Amino acid sequence: MDVRMPLLGGLEATREIVHDPALAAVRVVVLTTFALDEYVFDAVRAGASGFLVKDMDPSDLVTGIRVAARGDALLSPMATRRLMDEFAARARRPSATLDPLTRREREVVTLVASGLSNEEIGTRLAISPATARTHIGRAMVKVGARDRAQLVVLAYEAGLVRPGWAG
Secondary structure: OOOOOOOOOHHHHHHHHHOOHHHOOOOOEEEEOOOOHHHHHHHHHHOOOEEEEOOOOHHHHHHHHHHHHOOOOEEOHHHHHHHHHHHHHHOOOOOHHHOOOOHHHHHHHHHHHOOOOHHHHHHHHOOOHHHHHHHHHHHHHHHOOOOHHHHHHHHHHOOOOOOOOOO
16 A cells, blocks of 8 residues: 555555454555554554554565565564654553453463564463464454554553563
């Protein structure tokens, strides 16, 4: 999805796609030449599963599409840094939205927000990657996150992690 499109902007189109029950399996990757903070934040809020900048290597674009298609999320390094900085500035004490999570689910969500893969989480916690994936899935259901990107946003908003904290 391009951010700037005629008639209906890409962010509004993303919002409509994500909130249409008939399109529940569709994932949106925002691709733009405009790496503006507000586009990154608005794309994540709209439910995009990825935010990539057009100057990237074509193979990275293909990887990003594949990541989103399997239900995960991907942000360009620039977008990740900006998103982390913004949410760190707004960080507050853990909110009620994370109350339903078990101690282990919070631990796993913290590691997801720190950028670890299922395999890395498994190694860190001495569990299998499948068990890590199960914890992530349960946490997403409990907090109403559509994908890992939204789970990361919630973790930052709740103050579970901040930029610079070791994962």
